[in-house]
Amino acid sequence: MSAPHLSIPVGVLVERSKGTTPWAEFYWRATGVLAGQPDTPAWTILSDDGQRVTFYAGTADVVLHHTETGFYRDNLNSGAPALWVALRATDGEPPFTIAAVTADPAEGESFTEAGTDLVEQVPMPLSIQQVLAAFVAEHHVERPFFKRKRDRADPEAMARRGRTSGDDLE
Numbered sequence: 001m002s003a004p005h006l007s008i009p010v011g012v013l014v015e016r017s018k019g020t021t022p023w024a025e026f027y028w029r030a031t032g033v034l035a036g037q038p039d040t041p042a043w044t045i046l047s048d049d050g051q052r053v054t055f056y057a058g059t060a061d062v063v064l065h066h067t068e069t070g071f072y073r074d075n076l077n078s079g080a081p082a083l084w085v086a087l088r089a090t091d092g093e094p095p096f097t098i099a100a101v102t103a104d105p106a107e108g109e110s111f112t113e114a115g116t117d118l119v120e121q122v123p124m125p126l127s128i129q130q131v132l133a134a135f136v137a138e139h140h141v142e143r144p145f146f147k148r149k150r151d152r153a154d155p156e157a158m159a160r161r162g163r164t165s166g167d168d169l170e
Helices: 066-076 105-110 126-139
Strands: 006-021 024-035 044-048 052-064 082-089 096-102 118-123
Touching: 006 082, 006 096, 006 126, 024 052, 024 082, 024 118, 024 126, 052 066, 052 082, 052 096, 052 126, 066 105, 066 126, 082 105, 096 105
Parallel strands: none
Antiparallel strands: 006 024, 006 052, 044 052, 082 096, 082 118
16 A cells, blocks of 8 residues: 555544343444544543443544545445444453554455454544545546456367377386
């Protein structure tokens, strides 16, 4: 990936709800992002209704690259622009760190490959949509798609060859 062109700070919201199985006491998930960096300490409880607790988990940067503008444009045109938040479990407190936040759907999907991070797609705030749209308008270059042509196979190269001396086992 090339050097980033723009970094957008965001605050990440995480929800802990009571588990519904005997194997998990709690269920964790990212529920949203806030544009900017709030002056709130990480892992501050924002609400608690007895069943669900919402935390401000901390800040992260959505890093935009000029080579990924096609993916950003597709995200904006999807009808429901989103950000992908990856949370990585810790062995202590706080229970998770923010591994990454991205506006690139392909990168968001790649977060799931490790299988160890919690990855959630959350709605993109309007102010971030506007910044992203301006970034795409400034940096997007339409790249033509070139279909590769395969070399034609030589059927003679794959033909059966006749017996040569030394092939006889008798």
